[in-house]
């Protein structure tokens with residue numbers, strides 16, 4: 185294998201044999217890993233290899249392309265993330281370390297023999313364009329002889345607003361000369377335009393992070409169709425960078441949290457459920473193994489009260505998640521290891537509730553089933569030990585949940601791990617449903633979330649005081665009059681209020697709703713401000729309807745239609761759960777449906793009045809299967825036109841949001857912003873009710889907006905978009921800003937649910953639409969230029 189692997193290294197920087205005589209000679213005197221890395225010959229080469237090298241007749245075992253995939257992952261394209269020269273110093277085994285079989289890149293300076301040849305050329309002239317290169321067909325390649333210098337030049341000339349990104353807003357010449365591969369950098373070619381230059385910046389940044397000083401770079405890699413590039417990055421890189429799996433060594437990284445900035449939050453801290461001694465021992469071991477980490481490990485009490493949660497505000501920590509036993513095959517030692525999960529990204533470096541469902545949809549699209557399954561395991565653990573699926577696994581989220589999706593998530597994973605044919609899949613499904621039933625009964629169908637009068641549920645979490653994870657100035661406008669009243673600073677007032685030193689019932693009421701606003705995941709919006717805990721929302725009640733029907737199906741199929749609840753010993757049948765679903769449907773129709781506007785509105789259980797905020801979550805009634813076909817039709821005719829914008833569905837109508845002013849700033853879950861979960865659920869709901877064309881049209885809009893931002897703004901993928909903006913939809917200046925926008929050189933993770941939305945949206949696109957997206961054709965010209973029969977695809 186070693187030998188064969190090494191033979192693979194006989195590749196050439198150009199696939200143009202006619203123009204490659206010099207390249208052949210150069211290659212033949214050195215061990216040249218695929219793509220033309222100029223690492224020195226390894227002593228571990230076989231003598232046959234050596235002979236071929238010395239005879240200058242390198243043998244190809246296949247075509248260049250077979251081994252040189254211009255779209256391979258960065259770790260393959262640029263090699264391992266360590267610089268062998270450093271390893272050399274440490275281990276004194278230089279040659280062995282360099283015996284890599286696949287790389288497109290170069291670590292250090294090129295060999296002396298080649299250097300002398302190139303030096304001659306360098307003295308003569310540089311800067312002419314490589315005509316043979318320009319006219320050559322097929323895959324062309326560049327030789328970047330100095331990655332750092334090219335990066336500097338690129339940023340100096342092209343990043344004119346100095347944000348380490350090359351975008352349409354930069355005013356540079358939009359062109360850079362780079363060496364061609366078949367001349368080893370002697371001849372040059374121009375790379376032009378924002379998209380290619382920004383891709384060059386991204387590739388150089390990655391190459392540098394892998395310790396590369398010189399690289400060969402395929403033109404195809406920086407000129408890739410953007411739809412392919414984005415889906416490739418999501419599938420092969422973004423998911424990996426968002427995935428976490430707790431082990432003894434990485435807990436520092438997992439525990440990292442930028443949201444809270446108290447001195448006590450500096451050290452990483454883990455809270456462990458009182459009845460998980462194995463996990464406690466595991467974290468203590470992790471702390472002892474790396475004392476410089478200063479990891480603090482604490483048990484949680486058996487009863488987790490709002491007072492206790494508030495007491496942790498200054499000492500926040502990560503909450504333990506599900507772990508499994510792992511036996512090291514070489515030592516036979518067993519230890520715990522966490523189930524994998526994916527985080528949303530940006531400042532959200534923990535396991536979220538509804539994000540996880542949306543992310544799981546995308547992970548499954550990318551065949552990353554084990555991570556989606558891991559997240560279900562974590563939810564089972566959270567329900568058992570924390571009493572609910574948490575907003576996220578940090579101590580300050582202990583009192584609240586997020587929109588419930590566990591039953592659907594478990595079903596999806598179940599089918600991907602073998603379904604009915606796999607007994608362990610059935611066991612997994614049953615465990616998940618036992619947990620979901622507990623969650624349903626104790627969280628959503630119990631007070632204070634259950635309104636006994638209407639039988640509907642509200643987002644009404646426990647908790648005390650100001651949510652500590654919010655950005656520091658978020659409540660300034662609200663708190664300012666109180667600071668004035670007590671003649672103190674805002675900070676002093678915050679402390680007094682949180683400590684209970686002052687009593688302000690109006691403020692208590694405000695924060696009851698503010699904490700509630702964070703449970704529906706729609707934090708924040710004028711739809712919920714000052715009222716959230718009293719609203720039976722269409723979102724939650726549609727999701728609970730889905731729980732009820734999913735539970736009925738599971739009881740019928742997997743529990744012999746008789747479910748003995750191990751948590752409260754009650755017995756129920758599928759008929760019981762179907763009745764719960766039917767009752768909920770009747771109530772939702774009675775309290776929420778408005779035929780005239782075609783919208784399911786929220787219902788205020790406190791003042792017993794339907795609200796009038798038109799929200800995109802009205803489509804969740806379709807996703808859950810709660811609406812009638814007639815209601816779906818009315819929704820499409822009346823509500824959809826009000827919510828459909830250039831870039832897809834907007835959160836709510838502008839009229840519902842109301843006017844914006846200095847005292848009434850924009851909120852991120854209001855007009856004009858659009859969010860991936862709204863798109864994903866609406867596409868599915870509309871398709872389920874036969875409105876495939878509307879779903880496809882909405883998906884085109886969303887994908888266009890994402891692709892255009894990706895092309896024009898250095899590969900950006902963000903948490904949310906301004907769906908009314910055709911120029912810079914990623915620019916959202918609300919609350920904590922836009923996650924995913926803050927990167928230097930290259931975006932590495934996108935944003936969880938937005939990544940999913942791209943992969944899912946593409947499933948609605950035929951090849952014609954994909955091509956149009958690849959050239960960023962805006963929705964209106966695209967739709968207007970369709971033929972009659974094509975228009976039907978988009979219900980136009």
Ligand SMILES: OC[C@H]1O[C@H](O[C@H]2O[C@H](CO)[C@@H](O)[C@H](O)[C@H]2O)[C@H](O)[C@@H](O)[C@@H]1O
Nearest residue numbers: 528532536539575653654702705706707
């Ligand atoms: O820190 C402010 C808020 O941040 C979270 O909310 C937002 O991000 C979440 C993760 O992507 C997402 O689930 C939520 O819908 C977003 O609005 C967090 O969930 C909030 O509790 C928190 O207050």
Ligand SMILES: [Ca+2]
Nearest residue numbers: 343345347349
């Ligand atoms: Ca810039």
